[in-house]
Amino acid sequence: MTFPGGAHVSRNVFIHHGHPFFLTILLSFTFLSVMGSACPKSCHCTERNGLTVVQCSSRNLEEIPPDLPHDTVSLLLSYNHITKIPNQAFKNLPWLQELDLSRNAIETVDAGAFQGVSESLRALDLSxxxxxxxPKEAFARLHAKISLSDNPWHCECQLQEVLxxxxxxxxxxxxxxxxxxxQEEHAGKPVIQVLDSGINFCNFHHKTTDVAMFVTMFGWFAMVIAYVIYYVRHNQEDARRHLEYLKSLPSSSQISKDFDTISTVL
Structure with missing residues (x-):
């Protein structure tokens, strides 16, 4: 006999259906079969070649459903309000081949977002x-054909390395x-056109970093010079005051004369 999900049990099992052991096996197969094909309440599921296609488009979802069938081969999540793809969002979907996340509000993709499906995935739509x-790590070892169109990309070194x-x-x-x-002159242009023209955002990034470092070092140097000048001038002022104070004191010869005068009078 074949249960939903492809589980097979010999007819001999039912000959001893009164035995608790065989009843446990029967219940276990039934439970695993139901769990493997359970569909999220906000989605609609159909079968394709013995695997599950999960249709969750236009369901006002704000996050990726956590209770997806283990045998999902196609997951359609377009036209929702999803803002983030968290780490290991699809880790329990080893058969996943098609993932459509287009026309959402995704701003953040965590570094481990596609961990667990990087080998099986064949099509990924993030348009x-x-x-x-x-992050560069988000698409590591991903072999899928990817659509990234119609996003407000900021063209710089990191995006260049990702693409x-x-x-x-x-x-x-x-x-x-x-x-x-x-580099502002490239705003509004296709990324592939900019890169094919020989532009290297990473070189520009390094130059910008070098300039920033030079400006920072110059600032610190100027502060040190200013402090040294202040210190010298401050010490000069203290030395001048000390010298004037010493000059204002009566000299030893004057004290000796005054003492002789007093002795004569006496």
Missing amino acids: HNHMRSV RELKLDPETVNEVSCHTSA
Whole structure:
């Protein structure tokens, strides 16, 4: 006999159906089968080649459902209000191949967001969100075709390093544009066009860092010089006052003359 989810139990089991051991096995198979195919109450689930397609689009979700079926092969979460993809959000979905998170309000992608599905995932849609940057580690070892179009990207070294490792969707790659840029003249241009023109944001980043370091060092040097000048002038003033004080004291010869005068009178 075959249970939902593909579990098989021999007919011989039911010959001894009164035995507690076999009843336990039967209940265990039934429980695991139900748990494996349970669908989140806010979503709709269908079957594809023995695995589960979870349809959660346009459900006013603010976060990724935590109770997704273990055998999910396709997860559709577009047109919701999700703002963040937390670490290990899909760690219990080893069969996941398609993930659609387009048209949400995603601003933050944690470094370990796709941990556990990096090998199985084949298509990832993050288009039409609010992302300005993502950590390089978030897409590590990810082989999926990725859509990142229509996000307010800030073009700088980190984004350049992220894109270098990704397999971008060729149909939307020209829609991945610099909303803002470390070099203002590139704002509004497709990222791929900017990078293909030979621009290296990482070199610019290093130059900017060097300039900032030089300015900081110059500032500290100026402060040290100012302190030394103040210290010298302050000591000079103290020395002048001390010298004037010493000059104001009666000399030893004057004291001796005054003493002789007093002796003569006496």
